[in-house]
Amino acid sequence: MPRAGLTTERVIAEAERMIDDGGLRQLTLAALAGRLGVRQPSLYKHIDGLGALEHHVAIRAKAELGDVLGRAAIGRSRGDAIAAMARAYRDWARKHPGRYQAAQRAPLPGDVEDEVASHRVVSVVAAVIEPLGLHGDDAIDAIRTFRSALHGFVSLEAEGGFELPVDLERSFERLVETLTTVLRRWSPFA
Amino acid sequence: MPRAGLTTERVIAEAERMIDDGGLRQLTLAALAGRLGVRQPSLYKHIDGLGALEHHVAIRAKAELGDVLGRAAIGRSRGDAIAAMARAYRDWARKHPGRYQAAQRAPLPGDVEDEVASHRVVSVVAAVIEPLGLHGDDAIDAIRTFRSALHGFVSLEAEGGFELPVDLERSFERLVETLTTVLRRWSPFA
DNA sequence: ACCATGTGGCTATTGCTAGTAGCCATTTCG
DNA sequence: CGAAATGGCTACTAGCAATAGCCACATGGT
Numbered sequence: 001m002p003r004a005g006l007t008t009e010r011v012i013a014e015a016e017r018m019i020d021d022g023g024l025r026q027l028t029l030a031a032l033a034g035r036l037g038v039r040q041p042s043l044y045k046h047i048d049g050l051g052a053l054e055h056h057v058a059i060r061a062k063a064e065l066g067d068v069l070g071r072a073a074i075g076r077s078r079g080d081a082i083a084a085m086a087r088a089y090r091d092w093a094r095k096h097p098g099r100y101q102a103a104q105r106a107p108l109p110g111d112v113e114d115e116v117a118s119h120r121v122v123s124v125v126a127a128v129i130e131p132l133g134l135h136g137d138d139a140i141d142a143i144r145t146f147r148s149a150l151h152g153f154v155s156l157e158a159e160g161g162f163e164l165p166v167d168l169e170r171s172f173e174r175l176v177e178t179l180t181t182v183l184r185r186w187s188p189f190a
Numbered sequence: 191m192p193r194a195g196l197t198t199e200r201v202i203a204e205a206e207r208m209i210d211d212g213g214l215r216q217l218t219l220a221a222l223a224g225r226l227g228v229r230q231p232s233l234y235k236h237i238d239g240l241g242a243l244e245h246h247v248a249i250r251a252k253a254e255l256g257d258v259l260g261r262a263a264i265g266r267s268r269g270d271a272i273a274a275m276a277r278a279y280r281d282w283a284r285k286h287p288g289r290y291q292a293a294q295r296a297p298l299p300g301d302v303e304d305e306v307a308s309h310r311v312v313s314v315v316a317a318v319i320e321p322l323g324l325h326g327d328d329a330i331d332a333i334r335t336f337r338s339a340l341h342g343f344v345s346l347e348a349e350g351g352f353e354l355p356v357d358l359e360r361s362f363e364r365l366v367e368t369l370t371t372v373l374r375r376w377s378p379f380a
Numbered sequence: 381a382c383c384a385t386g387t388g389g390c391t392a393t394t395g396c397t398a399g400t401a402g403c404c405a406t407t408t409c410g
Numbered sequence: 411c412g413a414a415a416t417g418g419c420t421a422c423t424a425g426c427a428a429t430a431g432c433c434a435c436a437t438g439g440t
Contacts, residue, residue, distance in 0.1 A: 003406070003417060030397065038418075041399080045417055050398065106350035122353060137357060141364040144343070144352060148365060151351075152342025153334070160296035161341075162334060163312060167327060174331040174379060175338060178372055189364060193388060193435065220426065228389075231428080235388055240427065 004038050008046045011036065012056050019057070019098025027054070027098075054102060059117045061099035066120035068092045073128050079180040081128045086150055086176045093154040100154070122147075134186055142186050149179055194228050198236045201226065202246050209247070209288025217244070217288075244292060249307045251286070251293035256310035258282045263318050269370040271318045276340055276366045283344040290344070312337075324376055332376050339369055 014035055019027050029050055033040040047053045072088035073081040093100040107114030125143050134142050153175055156162055162171075204225055209217050219240055223230040237243045262278035263271040283290040297304030315333050324332050343365055346352055352361075 006417080028397070029399090039420085040397090041401095041420085042418055044399075104345075104349055104351065119353065137360070140354075140357065141361045144346075144361045145339070145365050145368060147351075148342035148346060149335070149339045150342065151346055152338035152340065155294075155345065156334075156338060156341055159294055161294065161337075163309065164330075167330065170327070170379070171331045171334045175335050178335060182368055182372060189360070196388080218426065219428090229391085230426090231391085231430095232389055234428075 004036065004042070006036060006038060006042070006046055008056075011043060011046045012053065012060065015053055015057055016060070016096075016099055019102065020096050022098070024054075024098050024101045029053075054105075055114070057099060058102045058105055059114050061096070061103035062114075062117035062121060065089070065092055065100070065103060066117065066124055069121065069124045073124065078131060079184055082146070082180045082183055083176050085125070085128055086146075086179060089150050090154055090157075090172060093158065097158050100158070129183060132184060132186065138186060138188055141189065142183055146179060146183065149175060194226065194232070196226060196228060196232070196236055198246075201233060201236045202243065202250065205243055205247055206250070206286075206289055209292065210286050212288070214244075214288050214291045219243075244295075245304070247289060248292045248295055249304050251289035252304075252307035252311060254286075255279070255282055255290070255293060256307065256314055259311065259314045263314065268321060269374055272336070272370045272373060273366050275315070275318055276336075276369060279340050280344055280347075280362060283348065287348050290348070319373060322374060322376065328376060328378055331379065332373055336369060336373065339365060 011032070015027060015032055018032060018035065027050075029043055030040050032053075033043055036043075047056070068088050069085050072084045076084050107118050122143065125146055126139060129139055129142050129146070132142075153172060157168060162168060201222070205217055205222055208222060208225065217240075219233055220230045222243075223233055226233075233243075237246070258278050259275050262274045266274050297308050312333065315336055316329060319329055319332050319336070322332075343362060347358060352358060
């Protein structure tokens, strides 16, 4: 009986591929094992159950998204950086819908690894917004607005929540323009 | 053996209560039957399986959300109507997190009932935005921006996606103010 | 009042899922 | 080259949705 040569890495990678074309919901250990040419219980030698697998996928997705956002902002400033980051955010989410979805679960309190990965995304956004002169609560409000608008657009788009598939590019560019304008003019709150 | 006196209505209502305090994910026919004092197969006399049940819940949630938004805007105009609608949106989603989540699935093509309910939400928003002088593609972009920002905020809030639970009220009011300002000044696109 | 019909429960069963126990062949390392 | 570790496996349990088919209750007509 020749060995399949699985590793934790390969199992997770296949799970990622699986959810990116089929949705998070249809990730099952049975189907995953099938894809890897192995029986379902064999997976437990590499991952600690379905929950742990989803957790790994989530952390990796958060880390990669943070990375992508960071790279998008390099060499740009202010409005340009914000727009580039927004487009990178949407692009990544569209290329990896399952992983994006997996990344939405908040870390459990005390789960340091997850907290770090989650925080990275926020801190990259914060780093781009800070040069606009925003600090403290004003910066927090601005970051939340930015994230809300992007996450909202991306997830409505992914769910097919926009009724007409036409003109999504235009609508998104419009949203990006609005965001950059709004954030550049962000002012202290009463 | 006395009858339990179930109806389709009661089954759906109990499912709604169930997902509103526990999340959509933990809606199972077994648990639902337990709550209703009945065995699991008995539910099939009233609903056509778990998928159909979720579908009913989704349609009712969309209809009710559309209703709530419509009522919020009555007697107000322009910025006031937009702000009131935004607050009503968030309030309803917070009061009914499971139903809000259920309402996010887009209708399958040809599912007229679902399409009507889905469209109602969009058309209420459209009705409030139109008096600002927006038509055609500009109105579509504006509606999408509005929905994106609200849905994004609400779902990030529900998932615990904002790191600090403090100041959410302030951040939301800020978002609402920003939205009303942006929409009032919405201009034709190049 | 009573019988006939329809219906809302039920038990029993199937098939799919996650997860556990424990075996054994292959690999790896002293 | 032998011993230990390891990565597959089969066999099993338990929970889930769903179907088949039974039977008691409720209802309505004569």
